[in-house]
Amino acid sequence: MNEARKSPPKKMVVELEVNGTRHELLVEPRRTLLEVLREELGLTGAKEGCGLGACGTCTVLMDGRPVRACLTLAVEAQGASILTVEGLADTVADREPGALHPIQEAFVDAHGVQCGFCTPGMILAAKALLDEEPDPDEARIREALGGQVCRCTGYTKIVEAVKLAARRLSGEEVKA
């Protein structure tokens, strides 16, 4: 047994910006970003599915890139800017109160949500893709969502939702 294990190691200070709000937290080094988001900050949009990086429902954006919050230590996210699904709509400028983000609206309109457990991860993976490539083809959409597992809808409607979101985000008016 390692010496350090006789008593839990000291907590560490972590500064995070989550959905635009700065936080200074004292966390155990073993805490994952997912545990801190859900249990310290009460942001339960990111889910734990497998806890092992394989299902994607814990996916959040860290400095704009999708990451597995269940495999990212909170202390390794020091100084990073995190976006969870709770903060997504607020990234839209001049949003009407209560309005969703266009990607969220597209998931609703294209019926890309069934049980909803994978949805926050799907939507954030889609946001990372569309921020980088506003007009992706279907192969790129499927690659970008390749790490996100859905057990309900069978992906077709999810892919359609991302296509719809891309068109709307590029300024096209597409009715539901």
Added chain:
Amino acid sequence: MLRLPHFAVHRPGSVAEGLQILAAAPHARPLAGGTDLLVAMKHGHHTDADLVSLAGLGLSGIERSDSTLTVGAGTSLWDLMRRAWPDALGVVAEAARAVAAPPLQSRATVGGNVCLDTRCWFFNQSAFWRSGRPACLKAGGDRCHVVPGGSDCHAVSQADLPPVLIACGAQAEIAGADGSRDVPVEGLFSGDGRRPHTLSSAELLLRLRIPLPPPGAGAAYEKLRMRRALDFAAASAAVYLERRDGGCARARVVLGGLGTKPLRVPEAEAALEGTELDPRALAEAAEAAVAAARPVKNTDLTPAYRRKMAGVLVRRAALRAWTRAAGEES
């Protein structure tokens, strides 16, 4: 929630400081992206380890000189894929893209993929699952559940970058207490499934140096897996070729997912060199790959199928590399 065990995280600000911590704490493990190590720890492996974060060592980035591309071990696969590569080295991005999925590529690093632990059905399982039978060789026990009665550990080397880096002739810069040394990437692998790398616990992989290929070079990577995302290689092949006057002047063929380390196949290389990659040369190279593969029943797909696919993957990769070497993307 699947909790991690307690551990301390050290955050050295330089390579020298990192090496000091590793030398002083024999249980410490380097933490790069964590996408494999933290899974193993959630499964109850390495529970006595403290972690040494490599994030502050400044090991991220790619530099190009006249003869070499130098890739920092801390470079993420995400960045690797988005880099404009010289044509013949596009295969490096191709292999990075074949790793897991984007939210893992963003954290996973080049060094972490090169140092990826070997894998086995009986090892990469939860502590609860494993408690149903005695510990295997890789988990510190005295038996192999894959080859009963065997005294060797057959855990598979399933990382995607090592076959490609070996095929491209890359060197690894290793730092230890006595300074740094360069070794061919091939030399990083021990072939022992229990401890698959030749690095000591007090050493760090700092950089990879990939020689810039001459004109007329091409390379390709093929990966067999159950799903087109997330899965590790059940078999893979990297082929690097140099084309001169219409013939193959040089070939390097490396298999992944088919043994305890990436397998170089000199017989397949000899079968391709001096030919124009005619069907007979390709068939001989494929046969050599099948003969060199060492699959056992410890990952997805049957060993017989994986062995057969070694030949198919080498043929496919060789043909794509050949087309690329001729200056046409395939």
